[in-house]
Amino acid sequence: MPDSRGAAAPHMLVGVDVGGTFTDLISLDPATGGLRVAKVPTTSRDQSVGFMSGLEALELPIPAIDALVHGTTAGTNAILERKGAVCGLITTRGFRDSLELGRRTRPQLYGMVGVFEPLVAREFRLEVTERVDAQGRVVEKLNENEVAEAIRKLVEMGAETLLIHFIHSYANPVHEERCFEIAQALWPNRYITLGSRILREIREFERGTAAALNGYIQPVVGRYIERLSTGLKSHGLHNDLMVMQGNGGMMSARVVEDHAVHTVMSEPAAGAIAAAATGRQAGLPDLIGCDMGGTSFDVTLIRGGQPAISAEKDLDYAIPVRVPMIDIHSIGAGGGSIARVDRAGMLRVGPQSAGAYPGSICYGRGGEEPTVTDANLALGRVNAAAITGVSGPADVARVRAAIEAKIGKPLGLGAEDAAEAIVTVANHQMAAAVRLVSIERGYDPRDFAVFAFGGAGPLHAVAIARELSIPKVLVPRFPGITSALGCVIADVRHDFVRYVNRALDDMNAVETDAMFAEQRRQGEALLKSEAVATTAVDFVHEVDVLFQGQVHLFRIPVASPGFDATAVHADFVQRYDRRFNIRLDGMRASVASLRTTVLGRRRPLDLAMLTGAQSSARADAGEAGARRRVRFGAAWLDTPVLRREALKPDQSIPGPAIVEQLDTTVLIDPQSTGKVDRLGNIIITVS
């Protein structure tokens, strides 16, 4: 660890993103524009080990760091692997099973087998007498003796965290709050979660699950962040560590424990934030983020420089996460996706993945099933001498032989045609996913540019764009560390939602403004407790509106104070017409929820800084003037191989061309042309 004595005043910005395979780091000096990046292996048992060794690789004195922002998968992983805390639940009499029963579903459309392990085991779910009705009226008083008794019992059974989740608490949280007061006196630690504080929305299973997720990962995330914070402080970090959230904002480490569920899906969210900022500065504010990694392909829609926020995500079967998050749609298509020929002789790619171990055949770790990465290698698209995360050159002959035997033979194709087939099918699947995501959200993909990131995104982006008639592809300077960059850029952000379910014309200005003011107060209080330096604080108010009788919501920005129901109605009818081509002036509109977002703004960064980056990781492979044979369509073309760091602003890159860099390979096909912009992005025009 670098010596902390005699370091300069804190001024550096550092983002650390811990992904499944790699921990990515980026450091920026806003004064000089100095920038460094690093990539080290993730240490999954204790992510802080990789975190610290990554900081070391940056060769940066910790006391020089002003803001250190961390995106962690610790919480997400604990949920997926069911390695969270032992939670105890106190709930309304008659309802202890709602977390286990869910909503009458099954994991797949066809096939009637499946397994579901509830987050809270049934014996740890206790009931107390209390009841509030749908209008928020107390129907039966909370029995406080039962609460105390239940708490004692859960402590005795060894529950580590406590969940308090009552029916209709979104309408009136009085019993949950009283239960919390009692629990504060009796519960042995700080780990207490209230359903209505995590998500003030109707639907007992979804709200309860959000609360349960918070309690389930609170100790895991809390202890990890605390350990890390303590370590960093002892090395001289001045300010609090900050942590990324799934909504694309960050929060101070000191509030992370109470908001643990908000760290879920924060890694892809950080990537979307970086994509949006890059697009804004590059003059392409409407983007479709295409993040292709080893196992998944994540699609995010960015309109007007802002990623869409939604609360529709299911993290796993019967594990909905309904807190507001950046809307990211994931399909099982990545570099590691396995290609196979099924019993009907059809070529299929994914969703099964070879993962990091054994991984693709070219990794040489015992993988035997051909993957998308293997196919790219066989086509000359990736450099056999520089497979990310593998030392030494890949065995191309072995890869070709496997593709020929497993895919080519059954299809009657040679190795090269078979490899081409794998890549084509994968590209079509990803293009179809992009199309459905855009259409589902009411947009035409042709109105967007593709933002290609992740280790494999820039290899496939041009083909996906062409398939969808999308004219432009933006490849950022560092596609493989986009999430780490997002950490550096993100604002402090908190979202508040309150379910109201009222006819729009019944919403009077005074009452509605008062509810928004309450959300604003909560946001201000939270920001204050975080003590993060911000340049400005912004509030955004929105309402979710729908026609009575329909389900499909429109989110509409509103002014408050000064809420005007008539103006909202006019705005809504117009948006509806634009989306569905139907004018429904006569129908009555309803407001489902009020939303307030509080944003603590950080100083904007000029991403042109990225052009001057130094990489602290191993030396980049390849030399200037290199060429290699790459297959495009049916032909092998002698293709120039450029080094990314050697590119100059305004440089034009006619296809066919390959651009190599530490974290990815960019493929420009013969019909396309790339151009380097002022920020170091390559903007590819797809003809």
Added chain:
Amino acid sequence: MNLDPVTLAVVHNGLRAIASEMDLAHEKASFSPIIAESFDRANGIYHRDNGEVIAQGDRGLPTFVGVMQFTTEAVIERRRDIQPGDVVIVNDPYVGGTHLMDVKMVMPFYYHDRLWCYLTNSGHWPDTGGMVPGGFATNATEIEQEGLRLPPVKLYRQDQLDRDVLDIILSNIHVPGERIGDIEAQVGALRVGARQLTQMLDRYGAELVDAAVDELRDRSERLMRSHIEAIPDGTYSFESLMDNDGVDDKPLRVHLDLTVRGSDLIFDLSKSSPPCRGPLNSVWAITRSAIYIAMKHVFPEVPINSGCFRPLHIPKPTGTFLYAEYPRAVSGCAAEVSQRLIEVVFGALGQAIPDQIVAAPFSCSGNFSLGGYDPELERHYVMINFSGGGYGASIDTDGLSNAAASIGVSKSMPVEMIEERYPLLFEEYALRADSGGPGKRRGGFGVSYRARLLRGEGVASFLMEHGKYQPHGLAGAGGGVLNEVLIQRNGKTEQLELISKGSGIRLAPGDRVTVRTPGGGGFGDPRRRERELVARDLRRGYISLDSARRHYGWTD
């Protein structure tokens, strides 16, 4: 035509994507909550010659897997006068239909002035008239009581809406207001399909796509046959009894003799009960579709197109309640009878290939409808509530609890939303312990709820099943526990006269309804269940001590 494997895969994915996009357009713009929230709709592409399915959306309700090709086939036969821009509307159960609430639309799709295919969709309307709002009249004895029956008529003629037809429809249903929105959504989805198909044919050429469609059908068939060939030849018989038809209190027999011969399956249902008076008759389309769904559940990876159904032979079960003819009442067939047919297919195959088959699922829609006037919200209401139940266990997994119907994937309504909309208060909504069939692998659990009417008078009806005869266990395991409905009023607690069905039951404020849905069947001898799993089930209260001793040989 020479088809390369990439084009084939791309056309295959492309056709499915088009149908999925139709599903999406349909669900987003619909007013019917049954479509928008419960996804009770489906869209697909059908062959111009015979209506055979070419592709269906990934998001469509399974129950329509087979049905819509029969609808399309019937429209082709009956509407020889079809022209570009026409949209045919039909909900006649006897003409490739289901229950009246599933309204289908069929649109011919022309490419360069030549008929290339039909685009068809189906959406569940909340209401098509009839003696009760919602359409599930459990005491109906003829179709006219169930609602408005539309033969295949043109709703649009060469892109022009026929206002006369529309007026007839809107004049015959209980809540016409929002239906025009549903019609626009449904027609809009067909047009989305037409637009996308045109693009695909422009790109690849009609001849090539035609060839791909044929090839894909043959490959699906080969894949299905390869699975069937692995099943030992022979005839496997299975019989299951349904409680009653909602009118006469006598059981309905679903009897299947399944013959496996090489790569063909013959489903003989002729020994089933004769037609019944109540609404439990199954139309021919539903009977066939249920068998298709069952096979798709058993071999999920076979892509849906007409090829995968070719090895499945189903002689018309004429003279039985599984081949309903006019004017038989049919509102119970889509939910109850189709689920039971799936169960019976599992039962027969369970004798042949038990390792690949699950025990019986709960097979009950849990349909509890309530209508009345809410004096506090000052409005009339109609609630239709469905519940889940337990799935059957497999050789290596316990059954899922509170799972979706085998014919659908629609979610149940949250208690908080029911209470927000209707004057009910739930005193309990719980996992029904001890309801899963005991086995080495245990059946999943049903749900148990008790709700109290808060305000105003209400009229309740119930259309459920498995109240008298259990879902079966497999390989020596026990069956799932029976469905129960209890009415608590006037100081008494009573069962329904027909156990699982009843109509017009008057409720006053303070009266209570208790529903307990069935669990799934178990798999394998319960005494061979691992002790630590029995101990866990006891600790969690999934099973009682009594059950542990009796079924699992538990000793303390």
